[in-house]
Amino acid sequence: MPDKGKIRKSKKIMGYLDMPIGGLILDAGNSVKYKTGQWRTKDFYINKDKCSNCMLCFIYCPERCVEVTTGHEISKIDLDYCKGCGICAVECPKDAIEMRSK
Amino acid sequence: MSKVALLGNATIAEAMRQINPDVVAAFPITPATGIVQEFSQYVHDGVLDTEFITVESEHSAMSACIGASAAGARVMTATSSAGLALMWELLGVASGLRLPMVMVVANRALSSPINIGCDHSDSMGARDSGWIQLYSENAQEGYDNVIKAVRISENKDVRLPVMVMIDGFITSHCTEVLESLEDDQVRGFAGEYKTDYSLLNIENPLTYGPYQTSEYYFETKKQEADSIKDSFGIIKKVSEEFETLSGRHQSIVESYMMEDAEVAVMVLSSTAGTTRAVVDSLRSEGIKAGLIKPRLFRPFPAEKIIEITKNLKSLAILDRSEAFSASGGPLFTETRSALYESGSKPNIINYIYGLGGRDICMEDIRKVFLELLEEEGKRPEVIIRHLGVRK
Numbered sequence: 001m002p003d004k005g006k007i008r009k010s011k012k013i014m015g016y017l018d019m020p021i022g023g024l025i026l027d028a029g030n031s032v033k034y035k036t037g038q039w040r041t042k043d044f045y046i047n048k049d050k051c052s053n054c055m056l057c058f059i060y061c062p063e064r065c066v067e068v069t070t071g072h073e074i075s076k077i078d079l080d081y082c083k084g085c086g087i088c089a090v091e092c093p094k095d096a097i098e099m100r101s102k
Numbered sequence: 103m104s105k106v107a108l109l110g111n112a113t114i115a116e117a118m119r120q121i122n123p124d125v126v127a128a129f130p131i132t133p134a135t136g137i138v139q140e141f142s143q144y145v146h147d148g149v150l151d152t153e154f155i156t157v158e159s160e161h162s163a164m165s166a167c168i169g170a171s172a173a174g175a176r177v178m179t180a181t182s183s184a185g186l187a188l189m190w191e192l193l194g195v196a197s198g199l200r201l202p203m204v205m206v207v208a209n210r211a212l213s214s215p216i217n218i219g220c221d222h223s224d225s226m227g228a229r230d231s232g233w234i235q236l237y238s239e240n241a242q243e244g245y246d247n248v249i250k251a252v253r254i255s256e257n258k259d260v261r262l263p264v265m266v267m268i269d270g271f272i273t274s275h276c277t278e279v280l281e282s283l284e285d286d287q288v289r290g291f292a293g294e295y296k297t298d299y300s301l302l303n304i305e306n307p308l309t310y311g312p313y314q315t316s317e318y319y320f321e322t323k324k325q326e327a328d329s330i331k332d333s334f335g336i337i338k339k340v341s342e343e344f345e346t347l348s349g350r351h352q353s354i355v356e357s358y359m360m361e362d363a364e365v366a367v368m369v370l371s372s373t374a375g376t377t378r379a380v381v382d383s384l385r386s387e388g389i390k391a392g393l394i395k396p397r398l399f400r401p402f403p404a405e406k407i408i409e410i411t412k413n414l415k416s417l418a419i420l421d422r423s424e425a426f427s428a429s430g431g432p433l434f435t436e437t438r439s440a441l442y443e444s445g446s447k448p449n450i451i452n453y454i455y456g457l458g459g460r461d462i463c464m465e466d467i468r469k470v471f472l473e474l475l476e477e478e479g480k481r482p483e484v485i486i487r488h489l490g491v492r493k
Contacts, residue, residue, distance in 0.1 A: 016321035016328075021261065022200035023322045024299060025309035 036063065040084035042099040044077050050096035057088035057097060103348075106280055110273040113241040113280045114180065114206050115140035117248040119150060120288035123204075124175035124295075127155040127166035133183035133218050134160075135208040135274045141180075160185040164192035171201035172310045174300035176252070176292075178203065182270060183210035186224045190231070196263045197232025197326065199310055202255040202295070203263045204248060205233075209371070209422070210270035211458045219459015220270040222370065222422040226432045232326055234264040234333060235400040237370040241278045243397070244268040246350060249283075252292045253340045260333045262326075269372040271459060283348060291347055330401045337398060355406045356395040359385060363392025365474045366411070366448075369420040370396060370433060373455070373462055377420075380467040391471055399433070404440035411441065414448040416474040420489070422456045430486045449474075451482055455489040466490055 020026050053073050058066040065082040069075045089097040108116065114137045118126070126145075128138035145154040153170075157163045160181055171177045181189065186207055196203060211221035225235060236251060238244035244266060251264040268274055283291075301310055314322060337354060345351050356374070359381050360366060367377045374395035384391040394410055394417075396403055411417060419438075421431025429435060434452035441447050453470055456462045466489055 013317060014321070016324045019318065019321055019325065021322075021325055021329075022198060022299075022310075023312060023314045023318070024199075025312055026306070028307040028309075 035080045036083050037078075037080045040079075040082055041102060042084040042086065043102050044079075044082060044084065044088070045098045045100060046074060046077075047096045047098070050094045052094055052096075054093065056091050056093065060087050060091045062087065103284070104282055106282060107277050108241070108280050109136070109275060109277055110241040110244065110268055111136040111208070111275065112140050113245050113278070114248060114268065114274075115144070116280065116282060117245045117288070118178055119144045120283070120285050121176070121178070121249065121252055121292050122150050122289065123152055123178040125153045125155065125167070125170035125177045126179055127157055127163045127170065127177075128179050128181070129157055129160045129163045129185060133185050133210055134181050135270065137180040137206055137208065137274070160188040161192060164189040164196065167203050167205075168192060168196050168199065168201055169301075171196070171203045172199065172299075172301040174295075174297040174302060176202075176256070176295040178205070178248075180206040180208070182208045183212055183218050183224050186228060187212060190228065193228055193231035193233060193263075195311070198322070200261040200326070200329070201263060202261055202297075204251040204255055204266060205263065206244070206248060206266045206268065208270040208274040209267050215458075217458040218270065220272050220372075220422070221457050221459065222267075223424070223457075225265060225267050226423040226425065228265070229400055229432060232262065232330065233400060234260075234262055234330065234337070234398075235267065236264065236397055237267045237399060238269075238273065238397070239371055239374045239395065241268065241273050241276075242280055242350075243352070244273060245280060245282070246344065246348065246352060247397075249288055249291060250337075250340050250344050252295075253343075254333065254337055256295050257333075257336045257340075258298070260329055260336050262330060262333065267371060272372045281348075287347060291344065333401060334403070352397060353406075354396070354398040354403045355410060356393075356397065357410045358393040358395070360392040360394065360410050360414075362390055362413075364390040364413075364415045365417075365471055365478070366392040366394055366414055367418045367420060367467060367470060368394040368396070368407075368433065368437065370399065370422070373420060373422070373467075376462060376464055377467050380464050380471065383464070384468070384471055389471070389475065396433070399436075402436050402440065404436075404443070407437055407440050408444040411448055412444065412446050414446075416449045416451070416478055418451050418453055418470045418474055420453045420455050420470070422454075424454050424457060424488075434486075449477070449479075449482065450485070451477075452486045453489040454486070460490065462489070
């Protein structure tokens with residue numbers, strides 16, 4: 001895990017004179033800048049032998065972290081944004097996904 | 103300009119009709135007064151093109167107002183008493199998101215015991231919710247305040263919701279003469295509302311109401327605090343422009359016979375009218391009495407009050423709400439705090455009065471003045487008094 005104190009020092013944080021009013025976000029799609037992967041306490045493992053590429057994990061993932069190849073195969077998880085919620089593991093009909101403590 | 107006799111509720115609805123807001127969302131049954139019911143008739147009759155949204159509660163009414171204002175609409179509503187209390191959670195959302203809107207509150211008591219008589223407990227409970235608060239002595243001032251509130255609220259440097267108070271029953275349900283402006287005068291004064299932050303602008307999509315971490319929340323609140331502080335200037339400017347239009351001078355704090363006053367009463371809303379009559383009567387007896395009537399409570403006009411009270415010996419502050427603070431009602435605590443910065447401090451007594459619609463008459467106010475005179479120069483034993491309450 002990165003040191004939170006270091007993040008704070010390295011990031012340029014706006015003051016009230018520069019911030020948009022009312023906590024508004026004026027740039028569309030800026031959530032990509034917030035890497036929620038650092039929240040994760042469990043890691044994600046796919047057993048490729050069990051996986052049938054049914055895409056249910058892709059559909060259920062609230063963060064759209066399941067990446068799919070052009071050949072419609074589950075390829076990997078985007079760990080920058082995966083919060084480790086485990087919804088994919090619960091929904092997988094083949095028990096192909098396992099969440100393990102880090 | 104025309105003169106017409108109207109119920110207070112109808113007077114407010116008339117101001118709203120002239121403004122022709124884009125959206126009004128309301129829950130128009132008790133404890134709300136007849137304001138939005140009167141207004142809904144105009145919409146039903148096709149006089150206005152306002153989108154009138156009837157909702158299932160005041161919580162929903164304020165939620166709908168917030169959504170409409172974020173979309174960029176000119177928004178108004180009205181409520182009272184428990185209805186305002188049910189809006190409580192959303193009041194801070196409206197101000198926190200810096201959404202312009204105007205809400206009229208006919209001041210009524212809060213439960214329990216169940217009572218909807220005139221009482222300022224409802225809006226005083228919402229005094230720290232980030233809304234600008236204007237108090238009106240009569241229906242005419244209510245009408246004027248509603249029209250001014252639109253401009254104050256939508257000003258780019260303010261962008262805060264504004265609450266306009268009239269006294270429940272005393273103003274809302276009594277008939278008074280209204281000197282109304284012409285429709286085109288009001289619409290011209292209000293102007294067209296154009297927001298820089300429309301949720302429906304698909305060219306520049308933006309986000310309203312995201313979670314804000316502790317790294318930013320504090321700064322957002324500081325912006326809000328600065329804006330309400332800076333709104334004094336805007337309120338003054340809008341009032342001056344309104345005076346040019348209507349001929350009615352309305353400063354943020356009215357001072358009546360205060361130039362040489364030695365004793366004075368400070369009070370909000372309709373009781374100021376009663377007090378003015380008592381001041382006239384005391385003056386005819388040679389007593390140097392005066393009246394201070396703040397029209398603005400949020401932001402609190404501390405500097406103006408310091409200036410008005412600088413030659414005063416004794417001041418009675420009348421509060422129509424019991425704050426249960428054990429240190430006085432809201433107008434009293436705010437004023438006494440403001441006068442800490444003043445070079446000359448009058449003796450100050452707090453009178454809680456008129457709770458739950460208890461009548462306040464000229465004799466009651468006269469008694470207050472006489473107590474001030476009797477105790478002049480002495481340190482009063484009881485500073486917080488409940489006027490006319492039975493033992």
